[in-house]
Amino acid sequence: MSAHPGPHFLFTLLRGGAPAVATAPAELGDTEGTGGRDDPDGDANALRALRRIQRVEGPATRDDLLLRAARFVALIPLAYRILAVPGAVLAFLSTGPRAGVAVVLAVAGCSVLLSGYGVGWLLRARFRGRTAARLLGLDVVFAVLAHLAVAAAVPPAGLPAAAVVPGKHLLGAIALLTLVLGVGYGATLVLVTLPLRVAMEWVSVGRLDPAAAVDGLGTTVGVLVTATGALLLAGLGTRLALAHGITRGRQVERAAQHRRLHDTVLQTLEAMPLQTDIEKLHRMARTQATELRAAIEADSTGSARPLSEKLTALAAEMARHGLRTQLVIADLTGGTRETGETGETLPEARQAAVRDAVREALRNTIKHAGTDEVLVRVEERDGGIATIIRDHGTGFNPARRPAGYGISESIVGRLAEVGGSATVESAPGSGTRVTLWVPR
Structure with missing residues (x-):
């Protein structure tokens, strides 16, 4: 009525x-x-x-x-x-x-x-x-x-x-x-x-x-x-x-709801038919439930963690799916270190966009790259923060890859909404490089 x-x-x-x-x-x-x-x-x-x-x-x-x-x-x-x-x-x-x-x-x-x-x-x-x-x-x-x-x-x-x-x-x-x-x-x-x-x-x-x-x-x-x-x-x-x-x-x-469903529930549902181990299915379901609960609680309470902690937790999450993620965060004052506070100066919306785009890129690596190793590097670039995800997997031809939420929305679209950009470089047999950039 x-x-x-x-x-x-x-x-x-x-x-x-x-x-x-x-x-x-x-x-x-x-x-x-x-x-x-x-x-x-x-x-x-x-x-x-x-x-x-x-x-x-x-x-x-x-x-x-x-x-x-x-x-x-x-x-x-x-x-x-x-x-x-x-x-x-x-x-x-x-x-x-x-x-x-x-x-x-x-x-x-x-x-x-x-x-x-x-x-x-x-x-x-x-x-x-x-x-x-x-x-x-x-x-x-x-x-x-x-x-x-x-x-x-x-x-x-x-x-x-x-x-x-x-x-x-x-x-x-x-x-x-x-x-x-x-x-x-x-x-x-x-x-x-x-x-x-x-x-x-x-x-x-x-x-x-x-x-x-x-x-x-x-x-x-x-x-x-x-x-x-x-x-x-x-x-x-x-x-x-x-x-x-x-x-x-x-x-x-x-668009945010569609991406969240694609990046969480849909990804898990697509992976479940590939598993024959009941224990692994249980772990996947528990992990998905934990992620959804954490996302809901973060939305309701507005709690935020530094970008370094977000990416560290994401690397641990990917490890449970069999992907070894080497996380390198460049020190703004020079040198590199394995963990750091580079993202603390970024607004929470941009940190979340980077984390979720990295998650989608890592899931694409698991599903399509044919490798269990990936490098994630965070550094200062052009007055903002750049995050590079690099694997040496099978690669693909970006021109022939159909548009969809995997790249156009979950990665490129998500960064564009917060004033950033994303580029995907790949070729068959040469692996894939995804570069994310957001302004400070």
Whole structure:
């Protein structure tokens, strides 16, 4: 039974502003089949994908990382005011000496200080909390009072140029409310500008002129529409990135599960029919169970061992299958030693990728090389760690070997996922060399 769909994401975004982007749903439709050069139904699939990522299904949770990222959208109107308000002051001063210059300068200074404080607060805090509400409320109150103060101090002849200074602050406030709180708050402030302009006319010339309400209305509405568009683009862009990340994560997880099954259970099942000794079959089953249990426990606890210990344990594991593995780990400071801590500086994901790729290469040696000896060498190379697996077995022609999880996925694919690379060199009668490399 499917979960009951929640509110449409776009409605939530328009109603709640940028913080709604931080509401990460439990389930998101993936982005598979969203179109491309090889997709004949690309446009239709892209539209369907766009509709899917707007659905919210299941319980929604607020993600702190997304919330911290969403706050940066509010920096745009703040930065606009920091630049636009001083520019408006210069334009006002260029019109010639005017009465009320001190008031205009004070309004401009307070506007820049408020915007600068808002930038600093956003960089170290979040949208949530009463502080954000107080700051936004103070910002709106200042925008209203600044208009009235300028109207009272500047003569009517100079008021149009002077009113641009608090007007820039007001435009930023409309965009700020729209982005942070939602379109409803921004639209409300646009409506507040109607009686505000009438009040400015009354303070300046002592008369009420309803026609003054529509002065500059197109500009404020334009800012509201622009901020709404920016909010939608930011929200949908983030939503699409989330959906793509979920799809990619599922693909990587499926590939990892396939490799684990291939490298453990499937390998053991394939080897069992070749054994006639019941005791050896029991040992293989016990070994496989131990490996699976260790992998599950490592995934759940996050415990990690150094790469040297991982490879040493792997050599012991291969010895139980009849393969003698000579393990040589080069000292980073020079020389070689049989055991060491070369891999300690590698992230755990890369260490695990190297270990599992080495295991697959050693199993291929057991199954196909016709030899019971192999050399595994670990050394520093090209700013990373290289692991070379070398045997002098029968070898093969890589061009004629069919692709499969043995090489393309369990070795090459596994290293590629962690930013590394793998090469396989072999020729009939000349053995095989597998070179793995991962960055530090």
